[in-house]
Amino acid sequence: MLSTYNAKLEKLKQLLHSYEKIAIAFSGGVDSTFLLAVANEELGDGALALTIQSPTITDDDLRDVKAFYLKNTVNYKIIHLNQLDRPAFRHNPADRCYYCKQMEFSSMADEAKKHGIHWIAAGINLDDKGDYRPGMRALKEIGVVSPLKEAGMTKTDIRYFSKMYHLPTWNKPASSCLASRVQYGEVITEEKLQKISAAERVLKDMGIRNLRVRYHHGNIARIEVAPEERAFFFDATIMDTVAAQFRKIGFSYTALDLQGYRRGSLNETLDLETKQKAKMNIHVSR
The missing domain is CATH 3.40.50.620 (HUPs)
Structure with missing residues (x-):
């Protein structure tokens, strides 16, 4: 080996x-x-x-x-x-x-x-x-x-x-750009990216390591955390705290994805035809 x-x-x-x-x-x-x-x-x-x-x-x-x-x-x-x-x-x-x-x-x-x-x-x-x-x-x-x-x-x-090599990133969770949190078809603005960043900071400060806050139509925040970290939210006080903090940031509604974090979850909404057209660089109306 x-x-x-x-x-x-x-x-x-x-x-x-x-x-x-x-x-x-x-x-x-x-x-x-x-x-x-x-x-x-x-x-x-x-x-x-x-x-x-x-x-x-x-x-x-x-x-x-x-x-x-x-x-x-x-x-x-x-x-x-x-x-x-x-x-x-x-x-x-x-x-x-x-x-x-x-x-x-x-x-x-x-x-x-x-x-x-x-x-x-x-x-x-x-x-x-x-x-x-x-x-x-x-x-x-x-x-x-x-x-x-x-x-x-x-x-x-x-x-x-x-x-x-003694690099501090050896156990760093996977990361991606903030735009990858915004549902396809939802116009990306700096304000939305800042809201996502602020919401993720709330969760990180609470000790969550592997997470994404997805931005959906209607100003909805969908929280994804590692499957083993989902139990963290099974507490009424924590849920109330997160909901209140997210509302201050500007989210009207906050939801927890029951499946937990998985790479490219927004791509699950794309059908095969859409993916093929995108690969060919043909614009898709959404």
């Missing part, structure tokens, strides 16, 4: 050296933190970290990004952009993620070229398949590489290596 792990790590290092100079799309999550740590160790000045700062990024992720930059000697650049400026993103169609990734990685490609770097790497691993991921098409079009995936690394592998 150990030899398999070592072989994957060695392959990752070899891949990084083959690029000579590479920019890492650094979001502060488990995957990109590990990828950046290895790239920085192996390539030194040949590695450049690029972070997108926008209204869709969670405060926690941005905090982790800045903490990494403060603690480690790494070349980096924070790129400010606002996906809400693009109607195709703001109107939140089924392929919203495509437009988001197109904006983000195009901006990073432009920045990388300023530093003489022609390769951009994303923290995609072997487990990042299935579900519905239109953003992957944008990465393919731009030519983004996936060293972790090419090295055969799974999420479990990356958490193992992250712990070995």
Whole structure:
């Protein structure tokens, strides 16, 4: 087992050296933190970290990004952009993620070229398949590489290596942009994103680790937490507290998803035809 792990790590290092100079799309999550740590160790000045700062990024992720930059000697650049400026993103169609990734990685490609770097790497691993991921098409079009995936690394592998590298993100819950909480067809605004962020902060301050607050039509907040954390809400006082806090934030109604958190739950509302049209970049009326 150990030899398999070592072989994957060695392959990752070899891949990084083959690029000579590479920019890492650094979001502060488990995957990109590990990828950046290895790239920085192996390539030194040949590695450049690029972070997108926008209204869709969670405060926690941005905090982790800045903490990494403060603690480690790494070349980096924070790129400010606002996906809400693009109607195709703001109107939140089924392929919203495509437009988001197109904006983000195009901006990073432009920045990388300023530093003489022609390769951009994303923290995609072997487990990042299935579900519905239109953003992957944008990465393919731009030519983004996936060293972790090419090295055969799974999420479990990356958490193992992250712990070995003493990275604080080794057990960090999966994260995603705030826009992924908004139901398809519901126009995305900065106000809605701020409400989602504030609501998630309430739950995190109460000790919940793995969660999402989904924004639905009619100003409804749907809470998803890890299945093992659902029992936390089986208390009248806690339910009353959460409902009151969410109402202060601006949600008219608050509901708990009885299934608990699962990746891409909003995609469950999409039918097969909608997914196929979105993959073909055809706008879908919702």
